[in-house]
Amino acid sequence: MSLPVDAFTPLQHELKAEVINRPSTTLWQDAWRRFKLNPLAMGGLVVLSAIVLFALVGPFFSHFDYKTNDLESVNLFPNWVHPFGTDELGRDILTRVMFGARISLAIGFGSVLINLTIGIFYGGISGYLGGRVDNVMQRIIDIIFSVPDLLYVILLMVVLGSGLGNIFIVLGIANWVPMARIVRGQILSLREQEFVLAARTLGAGTKRILMKHLLPNSVGQIIVVAALQIPAAIFMEAFLSFIGLGVQPPLVSLGSMAASGRLNIPSYPHSLLFPAGMIAVLMLAFNFVGDGLRDAFDPKMRK
Amino acid sequence: MARYLIGRILSAIFVIWLVVTLTFFLMHAIPGGPFSSEKVLPDQVIANINARYHLNDPLSKQYFDYMNNMLHFNFGPTFRYEGRTVNDLFAAGMPKTGALGGLATVISLIGGTVMGVVAALRQNKTADYFVTFLATIGISVPSFVIATFLQYYVGYKLHWFPPVGWGEMKNLVLPAAALSAYPIAQITRLTRTSMLDTLNQDYIRTAKAKGLPGYVIVFRHALRNALIPVVTFLGPFFAYILTGNFVIEFVFNIPGIGQFFVTSISNRDYPVIMGTTVLFATLLVTFNLLVDMAYTLVDPRIKLTGRKEA
Numbered sequence: 001m002s003l004p005v006d007a008f009t010p011l012q013h014e015l016k017a018e019v020i021n022r023p024s025t026t027l028w029q030d031a032w033r034r035f036k037l038n039p040l041a042m043g044g045l046v047v048l049s050a051i052v053l054f055a056l057v058g059p060f061f062s063h064f065d066y067k068t069n070d071l072e073s074v075n076l077f078p079n080w081v082h083p084f085g086t087d088e089l090g091r092d093i094l095t096r097v098m099f100g101a102r103i104s105l106a107i108g109f110g111s112v113l114i115n116l117t118i119g120i121f122y123g124g125i126s127g128y129l130g131g132r133v134d135n136v137m138q139r140i141i142d143i144i145f146s147v148p149d150l151l152y153v154i155l156l157m158v159v160l161g162s163g164l165g166n167i168f169i170v171l172g173i174a175n176w177v178p179m180a181r182i183v184r185g186q187i188l189s190l191r192e193q194e195f196v197l198a199a200r201t202l203g204a205g206t207k208r209i210l211m212k213h214l215l216p217n218s219v220g221q222i223i224v225v226a227a228l229q230i231p232a233a234i235f236m237e238a239f240l241s242f243i244g245l246g247v248q249p250p251l252v253s254l255g256s257m258a259a260s261g262r263l264n265i266p267s268y269p270h271s272l273l274f275p276a277g278m279i280a281v282l283m284l285a286f287n288f289v290g291d292g293l294r295d296a297f298d299p300k301m302r303k
Numbered sequence: 304m305a306r307y308l309i310g311r312i313l314s315a316i317f318v319i320w321l322v323v324t325l326t327f328f329l330m331h332a333i334p335g336g337p338f339s340s341e342k343v344l345p346d347q348v349i350a351n352i353n354a355r356y357h358l359n360d361p362l363s364k365q366y367f368d369y370m371n372n373m374l375h376f377n378f379g380p381t382f383r384y385e386g387r388t389v390n391d392l393f394a395a396g397m398p399k400t401g402a403l404g405g406l407a408t409v410i411s412l413i414g415g416t417v418m419g420v421v422a423a424l425r426q427n428k429t430a431d432y433f434v435t436f437l438a439t440i441g442i443s444v445p446s447f448v449i450a451t452f453l454q455y456y457v458g459y460k461l462h463w464f465p466p467v468g469w470g471e472m473k474n475l476v477l478p479a480a481a482l483s484a485y486p487i488a489q490i491t492r493l494t495r496t497s498m499l500d501t502l503n504q505d506y507i508r509t510a511k512a513k514g515l516p517g518y519v520i521v522f523r524h525a526l527r528n529a530l531i532p533v534v535t536f537l538g539p540f541f542a543y544i545l546t547g548n549f550v551i552e553f554v555f556n557i558p559g560i561g562q563f564f565v566t567s568i569s570n571r572d573y574p575v576i577m578g579t580t581v582l583f584a585t586l587l588v589t590f591n592l593l594v595d596m597a598y599t600l601v602d603p604r605i606k607l608t609g610r611k612e613a
Contacts, residue, residue: 146318146588148542151580152325158568158576159329238445242550243565255445262451266459276448283443 027220031296041292047285051278055101064092066099067250078270085270087261093271096252097278103253104282107167107237108230114172116226119179124210126180127187134184141177149174153236157245164247167240171233182225186218220297227293231286238279254279311595315588322584323373327366330573378578383570389578392563399469400559403551404544406475407482411540415487416533419494420526426499434491441488446547450481450554467556478555482547486540493536498529534597541590545583 035041059066064082069089076086084093126137153174160166190196191214199209238255240246247253254275261272353359357368372379378389422434454477458466464476501507502525510520548561556562560579567575
């Protein structure tokens with residue numbers, strides 16, 4: 001028996017389950033939504049923004065200069081004119097903390113930018129090419145990793161000489177290994193996925209696949225590592241300042257202020273307290289934000 | 304196992320060789336000789352100094368001489384301490400650095416574990432918040448600041464322990480406390496997280512259901528597994544104890560290797576810088592090898608094979 005075609009009418013199905021009732025969220029919206037729910041991370045972000053503002057804009061509102069000596073107001077305790085007091089050369093500590101924070105932040109961001117570049121190149125190539133190239137590149141990383149970074153940071157600083165530019169370079173090339181490892185791991189797992197196969201089928205070249213598909217998908221992890229490396233770089237600069245290899249006067253960083261304020265602690269503890277406190281707050285804020293970002297980008301945390 | 308060990312030892316030797324070589328050439332890449340920052344000297348004096356320290360030899364000969372000396376644990380003369388060799392400095396500094404590092408290791412491992420366990424068992428209670436607060440300070444304040452505060456307030460103001468000096472056990476307390484501030488904080492955080500994780504496992508519930516007393520559950524069942532992540536931190540931990548010494552010995556004026564190293568940096572005393580780098584790198588590579596082997600002892604799930612997991 002046969003039925004005419006008109007006997008069939010499409011079923012007007014209104015299956016509720018099929019309807020997408022929420023707008024799709026991008027990776028960024030998703031991460032930001034989870035980040036917002038984390039009070040520690042949000043607190044860190046607020047404090048961090050405040051410090052950045054303080055460091056960038058603060059000096060314009062200050063009546064003092066960070067490097068001009070004023071020998072008539074030496075070692076003043078905190079007062080109305082100098083809220084943080086003055087140091088042994090009569091320089092306003094508040095203004096110096098602002099400038100120091102500026103330099104320390106610049107060192108943190110600048111050196112991470114350098115190791116980010118090296119790490120992405122190295123890890124990207126190693127992960128994408130795989131095989132023997134990857135093997136050799138990973139052995140090299142293992143070797144570099146087995147020597148504590150502090151030792152070769154000191155060696156390189158001794159060889160290159162202290163100074164802001166060299167600190168950027170040395171801290172930048174000291175910390176690229178963890179970044180390269182993360183990038184490689186991401187690329188290794190991503191390149192086996194179907195969308196890469198699809199892209200290749202459509203004729204996309206290596207460069208395009210790396211730049212347009214693999215790296216954008218690893219951005220979350222890269223940001224997490226970078227956010228945790230910035231405070232590490234600031235910390236290391238403080239150490240370098242302490243052993244005399246950091247930024248040189250008249251330039252100040254928070255680390256170099258703390259290192260010189262240390263000597264005045266018996267009589268003028270404020271000259272150590274303010275820069276050291278600033279370092280601690282900065283470290284905490286960065287670490288909270290970094291931890292928050294890690295939770296926000298970690299797929300395992302997705303609910 | 305044997306194959307893995309031989310491979311690891313060979314690669315460790317290779318790493319040490321690489322460090323020695325890089326250190327040597329980096330030090331020689333510095334423009335000007337080690338004595339060029341001195342006041343102007345007569346040519347004859349400079350020639351004599353260069354001859355005395357073999358600085359006129361071709362670089363390749365200097366390199367092979369240096370390697371040969373390294374093989375015999377001979378780190379050469381210092382440039383600043385007349386008549387003393389780097390070996391003399393190491394021999395004088397090693398016991399001090401070793402005692403300080405050893406005490407700090409004990410404090411960090413025991414203190415960190417105990418604090419982590421307490422925090423985990425009292426999760427979200429006062430003890431947990433207090434421990435977390437201490438750990439937060441440990442990771443966010445530079446060690447030279449902590450050392451200075453301890454030295455001045457606990458040592459000088461409160462007179463609890465001598466602020467400087469060397470010789471007696473009580474001299475070691477403040478430096479060791481300052482040196483362990485950072486690692487103790489890290490170990491506490493690691494132990495706390497991993498302990499919380501372990502306490503939620505099914506076998507702990509089984510142990511509780513069996514009616515075992517609390518301390519047996521904590522020490523026999525939970526802690527042993529919770530410590531595995533702490534073992535993975537041991538490598539960086541030893542690195543920190545060694546390099547952290549630079550700051551602590553300098554602040555507390557302890558004539559150990561760390562203090563020699565920091566002074567040698569400002570003195571541009573290259574043989575001491577090279578010797579310390581090589582010594583510390585060798586120690587660390589050895590430590591890391593031992594730590595890797597320790598994994599198999601604490602975690603039977605890890606098997607050492609000749610191949611590394613990708």
